[in-house]
Amino acid sequence: MSAEPAAIDAANISKSYGSRQAVINVSFQVKPGEVFGLIGPNGAGKTTVLRMLVGLIRPTSGSVSLFGHDVRADFENALRPVGAIIENPEMYKFLTGRQNLAQYARMRPGITNAQIDETVALVGLADRINEKITRYSLGMRQRLGIAQAILHHPKLLLLDEPTNGLDPQGIQELRQMIRHLADSQGMAVLLSSHLLHDVQTVCDSIAIINQGRTVASGGIASFTQGKAASYRFVVADLNRAVELSKAQKWKIVSKDETANALVVESDQEPSSLNESLVKAGIKVSRIEGVTRSLEDAFLELTRGANGSTGGLS
Amino acid sequence: MGGLVYNEISKIVAQRRFFVVMALLTVIAILSALTMRGFAGALGVTAAQMVSTGASGGFAQLLFPLLIAVIVGDIVAGELTEGTLKLLLIRPVSRWKIWLSKLIAAFFVSVALVCYSALCIYVALGAASGFGSFSTPALAEGGSSYAVVTLRAYGLEMISLLSVVSVFLLISTVAENGVAAVGLCMGMTVICSICMPILHFFSSTKWIEYTFFEQWQIAGQITNSFPLTGWTIGGSIAVLAAWIVICIASGIAIFQWRDVKS
Numbered sequence: 154m155s156a157e158p159a160a161i162d163a164a165n166i167s168k169s170y171g172s173r174q175a176v177i178n179v180s181f182q183v184k185p186g187e188v189f190g191l192i193g194p195n196g197a198g199k200t201t202v203l204r205m206l207v208g209l210i211r212p213t214s215g216s217v218s219l220f221g222h223d224v225r226a227d228f229e230n231a232l233r234p235v236g237a238i239i240e241n242p243e244m245y246k247f248l249t250g251r252q253n254l255a256q257y258a259r260m261r262p263g264i265t266n267a268q269i270d271e272t273v274a275l276v277g278l279a280d281r282i283n284e285k286i287t288r289y290s291l292g293m294r295q296r297l298g299i300a301q302a303i304l305h306h307p308k309l310l311l312l313d314e315p316t317n318g319l320d321p322q323g324i325q326e327l328r329q330m331i332r333h334l335a336d337s338q339g340m341a342v343l344l345s346s347h348l349l350h351d352v353q354t355v356c357d358s359i360a361i362i363n364q365g366r367t368v369a370s371g372g373i374a375s376f377t378q379g380k381a382a383s384y385r386f387v388v389a390d391l392n393r394a395v396e397l398s399k400a401q402k403w404k405i406v407s408k409d410e411t412a413n414a415l416v417v418e419s420d421q422e423p424s425s426l427n428e429s430l431v432k433a434g435i436k437v438s439r440i441e442g443v444t445r446s447l448e449d450a451f452l453e454l455t456r457g458a459n460g461s462t463g464g465l466s
Numbered sequence: 467m468g469g470l471v472y473n474e475i476s477k478i479v480a481q482r483r484f485f486v487v488m489a490l491l492t493v494i495a496i497l498s499a500l501t502m503r504g505f506a507g508a509l510g511v512t513a514a515q516m517v518s519t520g521a522s523g524g525f526a527q528l529l530f531p532l533l534i535a536v537i538v539g540d541i542v543a544g545e546l547t548e549g550t551l552k553l554l555l556i557r558p559v560s561r562w563k564i565w566l567s568k569l570i571a572a573f574f575v576s577v578a579l580v581c582y583s584a585l586c587i588y589v590a591l592g593a594a595s596g597f598g599s600f601s602t603p604a605l606a607e608g609g610s611s612y613a614v615v616t617l618r619a620y621g622l623e624m625i626s627l628l629s630v631v632s633v634f635l636l637i638s639t640v641a642e643n644g645v646a647a648v649g650l651c652m653g654m655t656v657i658c659s660i661c662m663p664i665l666h667f668f669s670s671t672k673w674i675e676y677t678f679f680e681q682w683q684i685a686g687q688i689t690n691s692f693p694l695t696g697w698t699i700g701g702s703i704a705v706l707a708a709w710i711v712i713c714i715a716s717g718i719a720i721f722q723w724r725d726v727k728s
């Protein structure tokens with residue numbers, strides 16, 4: 154196998170809007186066929202990163218190549234295998250859905266009417282495609298946005314918060330479609346979202362971005378492993394157990410008054426805490442390991458200097 | 467490039483205001499044909515002899531530019547305001563091609579608009595005072611037939627139109643907002659039409675004659691209604707060509723380099 158160039162190679166990209174640094178030294182790679190999540194709270198810099206990937210704005214420093222073609226120096230070749238939605242997919246309000254798609258189809262050679270029909274059916278707009286898009290709901294516009302992005306069977310799909318405006322069923326369908334496109338056509342996909350659970354089930358790997366910096370990246374599994382372990386203790390006297398745990402340098406993750414349970418976290422062995430509790434006369438009826446959720450990792454990583462975890466539902 | 471120009475033209479003509487402008491033009495052309503009728507009747511001239519005047523004077527300097535401003539003034543800025551520009555610019559098509567296709571489309575639509583205006587004048591005037599013959603020699607305009615005079619006048623008007631759309635596209639590229647861009651194009655045209663005569667009156671400086679606005683009347687060189695003295699057709703073409711090159715070069719340069727954030 155020859156070394157295939159990365160679908161996306163973002164090398165140390167930074168962007169300032171005036172004096173505001175929106176993105177600071179972000180680097181990541183997405184392999185062909187990989188589904189990659191760019192996750193961060195509102196204002197983290199996701200859209201700014203995507204704008205740089207497709208050449209809408211030029212990085213203040215750093216560079217981007219798509220499939221080995223530099224976006225600035227070799228724009229047409231870099232963008233040829235790409236489909237994208239950046240922020241809201243605004244289209245021409247005075248045209249119908251189909252006329253809008255036809256506009257984009259004419260910008261590439263060889264897109265047939267059959268291909269347009271097939272894409273329209275795939276996004277579930279077949280019965281409304283001949284209406285002016287002023288009559289579309291937000292969800293329908295989002296579907297049409299996805300249609301224009303996948304019309305030409307791209308090898309790289311960039312979707313900026315694609316679940317905006319979709320109902321839960323639409324979100325579910327979108328996830329399935331993304332996974333299907335990645336698995337059946339080997340399409341690389343970059344998804345951005347401020348909602349972790351939107352993407353965690355479809356992504357192979359993720360990068361978490363906060364205040365313009367990547368704070369973590371890697372395979373999904375790496376976020377839930379190798380960290381301090383958590384344990385859930387069900388005890389007879391919750392308040393005393395909490396105090397004792399604190400004294401033993403265990404971190405209290407949560408406590409549940411009704412179930413008389415507390416979740417604690419530490420590098421120490423749980424048996425040592427159990428021993429201490431029993432010695433202090435607190436009956437322990439159950440101990441279980443708790444897998445650290447990705448959500449916890451995300452919250453921890455994005456708990457920024459200004460505490461901005463806004464936008465998490 | 468063909469597909470790109472087709473796209474741009476289809477976007478212009480799919481908007482309702484294109485038809486509003488065309489309807490307005492129809493009314494204005496018919497009304498001016500009817501005012502010309504008295505003049506034509508007194509001189510005993512026909513529609514074939516008068517239609518070439520529809521390429522000069524207030525038509526070329528004010529009416530056409532204002533109508534063109536309404537139709538294409540926001541052709542770049544409007545897509546920025548509406549947010550449609552970003553989906554347009556993420557295709558494997560360099561930005562300069564998109565800009566040029568917008569210019570060509572704006573030019574084609576403007577040419578169609580002016581040809582339609584000529585047709586309206588011809589039909590309205592012909593119905594009122596006779597169509598006449600294009601093969602009559604045009605004695606006051608050098609002796610060739612009115613067919614030749616008409617073609618030369620409208621031919622030069624095409625150069626004028628290209629400079630109009632080049633200036634407007636540059637304005638549309640610099641402006642951040644579609645409505646503002648249309649306003650700027652129209653405002654500039656109106657202000658020029660008010661200020662230029664005043665400047666001519668108070669100053670004898672020659673630079674005013676080198677503005678695109680003064681040269682937009684270039685077709686008047688054929689119909690003996692060009693307001694400036696001492697200008698040849700070649701001189702006027704050279705001035706307009708220089709403006710066209712300057713506007714296209716700076717328009718593309720700005721469009722190519724700007725950040726598209728909305």
Ligand SMILES: Nc1ncnc2c1ncn2[C@@H]1O[C@H](COP(=O)(O)OP(=O)(O)O)[C@@H](O)[C@H]1O
Nearest residue numbers: 170173175194195196197198199200201202727
């Ligand atoms: N056009 C712009 N002009 C100035 N600042 C901007 C602009 N767009 C975004 N920003 C700022 O850049 C930062 C990152 O924004 P953005 O990339 O839109 O974040 P996200 O997509 O993750 O919500 C924010 O602080 C935002 O206020």
Ligand SMILES: [Mg+2]
Nearest residue numbers: 199200240314
């Ligand atoms: Mg965003």
